[in-house]
Amino acid sequence: MSTYKLVCPHCHGRMRIRTSEGKHIFLRIAYLQCQNEACGWTVRAEFEMTHEMSPSGMANPAIKLPVADVAQRRAAMATDTDQPDLLDQLEVEATSI
Numbered sequence: 811m812s813t814y815k816l817v818c819p820h821c822h823g824r825m826r827i828r829t830s831e832g833k834h835i836f837l838r839i840a841y842l843q844c845q846n847e848a849c850g851w852t853v854r855a856e857f858e859m860t861h862e863m864s865p866s867g868m869a870n871p872a873i874k875l876p877v878a879d880v881a882q883r884r885a886a887m888a889t890d891t892d893q894p895d896l897l898d899q900l901e902v903e904a905t906s907i
């Protein structure tokens with residue numbers, strides 16, 4: 811398993827999540843900043859839960875998302891394990907607000 815790094819598209823430096831806010835139960839807005847002092851680029855990003863890959867073992871009836879189709883499941887299998895680390899970072903930011 812590799813550690814995910816948010817890479818600045820300008821200087822290829824590492825970026826960090828400065829703040830994030832929940833806009834909706836499925837949508838979080840994050841503000842990222844490049845850690846390279848010579849660059850310092852900041853950007854707004856959106857992280858959205860869009861499709862259910864596997865049902866919850868504690869399903870809340872109020873939570874409804876479309877179920878991922880075959881193409882989306884194949885895409886998920888082709889993706890390496892980077893993304894959960896990104897979401898972990900978001901969770902840390904969410905609890906600090």
Ligand SMILES: [Zn+2]
Binds near residue numbers: 820821823846851
């Ligand atoms: Zn940069």
